[in-house]
Amino acid sequence: MVVRIVSNFVIPGLEGESLGVAEGITLRQLLVEISRISEKRLEFFRKESDVVDSEDWEISINNAPYYTQAMQLETPLKDGDLVGIRISIIGGG
Amino acid sequence: MTTKKEYKVVGKSVERTDARPKVTGKARYAGDLVAPGMLHGKILRSPLAHANIVSIDTSKAKALPGVMGVITGRDFPGIPFGTRPDTRDTLPMPITKVHHFGEGVAAVAAIDEDTAEEALDLIKVEYEELPVVLTGADALKPDAPLVNEFMKSNICYTSDFMFGDVEKGFAEADHIREQAFTSQRVTVGFIEPHACLAEVDNSGRILLQGSKQSPYITWRHMCRALDIPLGNMRILNPFVGGAFSGKHDPMDVDFAAVKLAEITGRPVKIVLNYDEVLAAYRQRNAMDARLRLGVKKNGQITALYAENILEGGPISGIGPFNVYYFGAFLNIPYKIPAIEYHGKLVYANRAPCGTVRGQEVVLAQFCLDSLLHMVGEDIGIDPVEIRAINAVTDNWHCANGIVCDISGLPECIERSAAKIGWKESRKNRPDGRGIGFSCASHPSGPRLGGHFGSAVMLKLMEAGKVIVTHGGTEIGQGANTVFCQMAAEELGLPYEDIIQGVSDSDTTIFDSGMFGDRCTYWDGNATIAAARDLKKQLAEIIAPELKARPEDIEFADGRVFVRDNPQQGMDFLRAVRRAYYEKGAPLYGRGYWAATDIDIVDWKTGKGNLAHGLDFIATGMELDVDRETGKVTLLRGVHGDDAGQPINPAMLEGQVCGGSAHMTGHCLWEESLYDEKGQALNYTWRDYKQPTALDVPEYFVEHVHTHDPYGPFGAKGAGEASSCSTLAAIANGIYDAVGVRITDLPITPEKILAALKAKEGK
Numbered sequence: 001m002v003v004r005i006v007s008n009f010v011i012p013g014l015e016g017e018s019l020g021v022a023e024g025i026t027l028r029q030l031l032v033e034i035s036r037i038s039e040k041r042l043e044f045f046r047k048e049s050d051v052v053d054s055e056d057w058e059i060s061i062n063n064a065p066y067y068t069q070a071m072q073l074e075t076p077l078k079d080g081d082l083v084g085i086r087i088s089i090i091g092g093g
Numbered sequence: 094m095t096t097k098k099e100y101k102v103v104g105k106s107v108e109r110t111d112a113r114p115k116v117t118g119k120a121r122y123a124g125d126l127v128a129p130g131m132l133h134g135k136i137l138r139s140p141l142a143h144a145n146i147v148s149i150d151t152s153k154a155k156a157l158p159g160v161m162g163v164i165t166g167r168d169f170p171g172i173p174f175g176t177r178p179d180t181r182d183t184l185p186m187p188i189t190k191v192h193h194f195g196e197g198v199a200a201v202a203a204i205d206e207d208t209a210e211e212a213l214d215l216i217k218v219e220y221e222e223l224p225v226v227l228t229g230a231d232a233l234k235p236d237a238p239l240v241n242e243f244m245k246s247n248i249c250y251t252s253d254f255m256f257g258d259v260e261k262g263f264a265e266a267d268h269i270r271e272q273a274f275t276s277q278r279v280t281v282g283f284i285e286p287h288a289c290l291a292e293v294d295n296s297g298r299i300l301l302q303g304s305k306q307s308p309y310i311t312w313r314h315m316c317r318a319l320d321i322p323l324g325n326m327r328i329l330n331p332f333v334g335g336a337f338s339g340k341h342d343p344m345d346v347d348f349a350a351v352k353l354a355e356i357t358g359r360p361v362k363i364v365l366n367y368d369e370v371l372a373a374y375r376q377r378n379a380m381d382a383r384l385r386l387g388v389k390k391n392g393q394i395t396a397l398y399a400e401n402i403l404e405g406g407p408i409s410g411i412g413p414f415n416v417y418y419f420g421a422f423l424n425i426p427y428k429i430p431a432i433e434y435h436g437k438l439v440y441a442n443r444a445p446c447g448t449v450r451g452q453e454v455v456l457a458q459f460c461l462d463s464l465l466h467m468v469g470e471d472i473g474i475d476p477v478e479i480r481a482i483n484a485v486t487d488n489w490h491c492a493n494g495i496v497c498d499i500s501g502l503p504e505c506i507e508r509s510a511a512k513i514g515w516k517e518s519r520k521n522r523p524d525g526r527g528i529g530f531s532c533a534s535h536p537s538g539p540r541l542g543g544h545f546g547s548a549v550m551l552k553l554m555e556a557g558k559v560i561v562t563h564g565g566t567e568i569g570q571g572a573n574t575v576f577c578q579m580a581a582e583e584l585g586l587p588y589e590d591i592i593q594g595v596s597d598s599d600t601t602i603f604d605s606g607m608f609g610d611r612c613t614y615w616d617g618n619a620t621i622a623a624a625r626d627l628k629k630q631l632a633e634i635i636a637p638e639l640k641a642r643p644e645d646i647e648f649a650d651g652r653v654f655v656r657d658n659p660q661q662g663m664d665f666l667r668a669v670r671r672a673y674y675e676k677g678a679p680l681y682g683r684g685y686w687a688a689t690d691i692d693i694v695d696w697k698t699g700k701g702n703l704a705h706g707l708d709f710i711a712t713g714m715e716l717d718v719d720r721e722t723g724k725v726t727l728l729r730g731v732h733g734d735d736a737g738q739p740i741n742p743a744m745l746e747g748q749v750c751g752g753s754a755h756m757t758g759h760c761l762w763e764e765s766l767y768d769e770k771g772q773a774l775n776y777t778w779r780d781y782k783q784p785t786a787l788d789v790p791e792y793f794v795e796h797v798h799t800h801d802p803y804g805p806f807g808a809k810g811a812g813e814a815s816s817c818s819t820l821a822a823i824a825n826g827i828y829d830a831v832g833v834r835i836t837d838l839p840i841t842p843e844k845i846l847a848a849l850k851a852k853e854g855k
Contacts, residue, residue, distance in 0.1 A: 008542070009179065009696040010251070039245060041179050047172065047320065055313070055543070056178040087696065088543035089177045091310035091341050092608040093414040093452040 001079035003030060009087045013037035013055060021077070027059070027066055028073040060084035101650075102581040102588045105805045106743035110573045110593045111332070120332040123288035123304045124364040127323065131290070132161055132202040134353050134363035135209035136345060137200050137216050138185050138373060139191040142442040142771025143238070144220035146190055149199055150316020153215035159208035162357040163216070164349060165199045173243055174318040174343070180250060180409035185348035186317050189242060190223070192407030193444050194772045195373025200349035202361045225442040225771040229381050229402035232439035240407050240440035248436040249405065250413040254420045254699035256492035257431030262396025266387025271398075274460040275837040276277045277382040278404075278765040280371055281449050282755060282783050285334025287374060288364040289499050289638035291350035299351055306336035306568050307606030309544075311343045312598060318343070319351065330596035336568040337755070338448045338608060339375040342410060371778035375447035376765050378403035378415055378438075380456045386464050392474040392482040393678040396431040399423060399460070403438045403453065405446040412438040412446060413696075414541075415453040421699040422454050423461065424491035426502055426534035426709055427483040433490055434699070442771040450755055451816030452609070454535060457748070462531035462821030463836065466828065476530050477510045477826065480711065484532065494692065494701045495536075501735030501797035502532060505711035508795040509733035513713035525718045526728075527830025530711065533817030537706025537801075539808035541694050546687035547615035548602035549623040551580060552594070553680035555673050557666035559584065562594035563619065564604020565612040570812055571744040572612045576620045578740055579805055583624035585649035586665065602685075610810025614706045617805030618686035627682025634672045635663070688803065706801050706809040709735040712753065712818035714790070718830040719851060723842030725827060727763055727790035735797040742796065748812035750792040756819040757784040762839050 003025070004018045005011065014037060021030060031044040031052070046053040052066070052073070059066045061075060064088050069075045077083070114120040123195050166186035175181035186197055187423070203209035215295040226232045226240050232247040240247055263269060289303030299321075303732075305311045308328045316323050346363045353361040365374075385398040395784050401419055405412040420434035448454070469479035484506060489497040510516070510530070549563040561580055567573040577591040582592075595599070606617070631653065632646035639646065639662060641655040654662025662672075672678045692701030711733040717726045732749050739745045762782060766774040775781045800807035820838065828834045833848035 007697065008693065009177075011843070012179065038179075041244075043178065086542070087178060089541050090313050090543060091176055091411065091606045092541050092611075093208055093338055093341075093411045093418065093448045093540070 003077050004080065004082045005085060006082055007085045011038060011085065012041045013039060024076050026073065027061060027075045027077060027083070030077060034085070056088055058084065058086040058088065100582055102578045102807065103740050103782040104738065104742070105599065106741055107574065107578060107588045109744065110577055122285055122332045122334055123290060123302060126290040126302055126331060126362065128290060128292060128360035131360040132204060132353070133206045133209050134202045134350055134361045135199055135206065135213055136198040136349060136363070137213045138369070141191060141220055141222055142194045143223040143225045144191050145223060146187060146198065147219040147221050147420055150217040151199060154201055154212040157208065157212045157215060160201060160212045161204065161359065162202040162353045163199060164352045164356065169318065169348065170320040172318050172320055174314040175409055176411050177413055178183050180413055180465055182241045182334065183408040186345050191220070191350065192240060193373065195444065197345040197349065200353060202353035202357050223480060227441055227443060227767060228772055229404040229439050231381065234403065234439050240442060244440070246734055247440045248437055248787050249409045249440050250416055252416045252420050252434065252436040252699060254432070254493070255433040256700065259396050259398065259431040259433040262431035263387045265389070266395045267390045268468065268472050268556050269385060269387045270464065270471060271383065271385040272464050272467065272836060273383045274463065275278055276459065278379045278443060279449065279759045279763045280765055280781065281337050281339030281375050281376045281447065283335030283337055283339055286365040286367050287340070287344050288371045289347050289350050290360060290362040291354040292360040293354045293358070297325065300329065301326065301347060301351060302329045302331055303347055304340060305330055306333065306338070306340035306566055307608060308566060308596065308598065309564060310606045311342050311347065315347060315351070318348065321637045328598045330725060330836040333566065333568045337450045338452065340607065341447060341606065344374065353507055358513060365776045366775050371781055372773040373444050376444050377449040378405045378412065378446045378453060382456070382460050384460045384464050385800060386468050388468050388472060390472060392469065392472065392479045394427055394429045394483050397423060397429050398433045400435040403436065404441045405438050406443050407440055408445045409438065410445055410447050414447050417696060417699065419457045421493060421703060423457055423492045424495050425497065426485050426532045428489060430492055443767055444773065451535065451753055451813040454533070454817045455756065455820060458531065458533045458817040459820035459824065463824050466825045467834065477515055480530060480532050481506050485534065493699055495704065496702045497707050498705060498802050499798045499799045500707065500709055502534070502709040502711060504797045505709055505733030505735055506532065508727045508797065509711040509713040509731045512793055512795055513715055513729060513731040515713065516699065522651040525720055525830050526829070527718065527826045528713055528715045529822045529824065529826025529829055530713050531818040531821035531825060532709070533709045533814045534707045534709045535610050535810065535814040535817060536704030537614035537708065537804065538609045539694055539704045540688055540691050543826065544603065545605045547604055547619045547777060548685040549576065549616060549619040550602055551623045551627050551682035553627055553682070555669060555670055557669050558588065558590045558592055560592045560594045561620070562601045563616050564602050566596060566607040567615040568607060570748060571741060572607070572616070574744060575613055576616060576742040579617055579620045580624050582806070583621050584628065586651060610708060610813050614804055614810050615686055617808060619684045621805050622684025622686055623682040624684070625710055626684055627680060630678070630680055630682070631668055631672060634676055634678060635668045638671065664852050705803040706737070708809045708811055708814045710814040710818050712815065712822040714822040714826045716823065716826045716830060718827055719846060720831060723845035724842070727757065727823070730790040730792045731795065732792065733797055734793040734815070735799050736811035737799050737801040737804050737809035739796055739798070740806065740808050745811050746794045749794050749815045751817045752812050752815035754784055754789040756816050757789055758782065760820045760823045760838060762841060762842060765840055809813045
């Protein structure tokens with residue numbers, strides 16, 4: 001199946017704006033996969049932590065923040081779902 | 094936003110809040126701080142620009158009497174930090190290899206500075222030297238050595254933007270010109286070197302007092318790299334002796350002081366020498382750019398193509414912003430219907446870059462405004478005229494989506510040209526005399542995402558005076574003064590009754606940082622909101638006594654009264670005491686502001702309405718060029734400046750003139766030099782020259798007074814636009830004077846002479 005990805009930055013290693021993934025993949029597994037294809041430039045979970053680092057990332061499923069989903073990171077994704085991965089930054093110039 | 098027209102405090106050149114302590118030497122900077130039992134720290138620096146660290150033996154240093162602690166990179170958790178989660182590539186101190194000359198590899202805390210220095214000599218570091226990458230072109234070679242161990246390429250960051258129909262724009266052009274431009278490494282140029290005092294209390298909580306531009310940026314980065322919760326660190330800013338974008342990030346000096354304080358259990362202060370700063374700390378990116386500009390016969394720009402490689406040293410720092418800013422803000426100050434941009438930030442083994450005042454809009458504008466002058470000459474349009482033709486006007490929608498609410502740029506151009514005597518100079522001028530023009534614009538703080546609001550708190554004291562605390566940082570630009578002015582204006586109090594509080598993360602509301610001309614605008618609006626909140630609270634307490642509704646209570650001239658019956662009122666002080674004595678009410682006004690109606694930066698496309706408060710400037714620079722020596726003498730600099738409503742005109746002029754003076758050295762002579770092995774060559778003030786009062790022209794500022802609809806009292810940010818306009822104004826002036834066009838900075842006498850000889854066929 002294909003998951004659509006929307007982001008406010010160029011995700012390293014991601015060709016286009018969608019990703020072919022295995023059926024039933026969870027949001028957590030998708031983030032791990034994106035981290036892998038980015039060659040670890042993107043790390044969504046803080047060291048020894050099980051939650052998305054909210055200082056760095058805003059993650060959504062079909063425009064709803066992931067933490068509003070009942071199963072949160074374990075939410076299974078469906079074909080055509082839109083996953084938002086938005087970067088937060090610290091500071092400016 | 095306010096509709097008030099007649100101001101009592103705003104718009105007046107009141108004395109700065111920090112003027113007297115600074116001029117009398119009473120201001121306490123980080124280097125002045127002392128603490129009981131304090132140790133002194135020193136940092137051992139790499140003599141090589143790129144090398145593996147084979148081993149570090151600190152045993153002899155540790156054994157030296159008076160040495161209380163020695164650390165290396167291995168004493169830190171090994172967690173990289175960085176401005177963006179996708180470019181975290183920086184360690185507190187290196188572990189496996191050094192990346193640039195002068196990088197700190199170990200640090201010592203001792204009972205005095207001499208002992209610490211002596212201990213540095215006893216640390217033995219074994220290096221395995223590696224080939225170096227020095228330039229952007231070197232970095233991109235297929236066989237280039239990798240500079241940063243956290244990245245798999247020397248390309249750190251890219252921006253590729255397409256705004257409008259570029260192909261169509263160039264097809265419609267009557268004339269197209271392309272030109273390459275380069276710019277050199279320059280240092281930032283603040284007066285106070287990096288310094289800090291770190292302490293750790295019995296619970297392990299850290300207190301850092303340092304010379305920081307954006308203390309909460311430092312705080313976030315440090316807690317990440319130290320692997321501690323944000324609540325375990327308190328950061329307190331003393332006076333700061335300038336920053337200009339060179340003090341956002343934590344430096345090894347900050348990390349070393351903290352770690353040494355942790356292991357020794359005593360306060361540790363580290364104050365760098367300026368040689369260290371010039372050799373190994375933040376500089377401006379080197380640039381290799383190429384621009385192509387298309388225009389109609391009437392001078393209207395139809396399209397722009399720009400590509401740009403920024404070499405930023407071995408870490409990303411705030412470099413991604415630099416690449417982004419260069420491209421996104423090509424959309425201002427001229428009406429350009431279509432822009433294509435490709436920018437790269439690459440790693441190299443020179444000192445790490447941050448940026449310098451004006452960010453890389455400075456470099457973009459040097460390229461664009463030089464090229465605009467060249468194109469104008471090609472098609473026979475006067476330099477002033479071609480700028481007026483293309484100048485952004487009110488309600489202009491840029492190709493990438495930026496909406497310019499208010500533009501005084503056309504008037505800025507007109508007034509700067511008139512003041513400098515452009516028309517008259519075309520009739521008669523001495524040999525070697527020229528005038529150059531350039532325009533620029535700088536936003537009042539884009540909305541970058543993450544923590545981006547500003548907040549202010551006003552504490553009303555029983556004495557009737559008000560203490561302002563905010564998360565912005567006074568780094569010499571006058572932020573504290575303008576917030577006090579704004580609070581006084583809104584509260585109807587004398588300026589003298591507003592007191593600036595300390596910047597302390599335990600008591601001050603956090604801020605996203607002091608950069609991008611955002612402070613006056615964002616924190617200023619928050620100041621007004623806080624004052625209104627305070628008035629509302631006081632009005633609710635006083636209204637029953639005045640037999641009025643709270644919303645009918647007015648504050649002005651140190652009094653509180655009923656709007657339609659001013660006699661029915663009381664002194665402000667009496668109202669405050671009523672509140673405290675009869676109610677025991679704590680009177681704290683809280684205000685916050687963020688431009689939530691503009692777009693969060695889209696790093697991928699560069700599109701969106703990125704900022705309010707576009708500050709405009711048109712700079713005219715009159716100069717002489719000595720044909721025998723190539724020496725350039727700047728005579729007069731005129732800045733037509735639209736910063737909206739000036740809050741403090743004298744300080745605004747200082748910002749405008751200072752921003753321009755700052756870039757004078759960049760344009761004409763400053764350069765951080767390196768040898769073929771990446772060793773810095775000119776890292777003392779004897780060898781590296783920055784402009785002094787003797788080098789800058791007489792400046793004139795023509796205030797073009799507009800009213801920004803979103804700015805506090807109609808103000809816009811200020812201080813960076815004149816940096817952005819100065820390089821091209823000087824370059825264009827040199828061309829006007831002697832007919833040679835130098836596109837690789839700095840424009841030294843040697844380059845001018847060589848160009849003159851080439852022109853004359855010698």
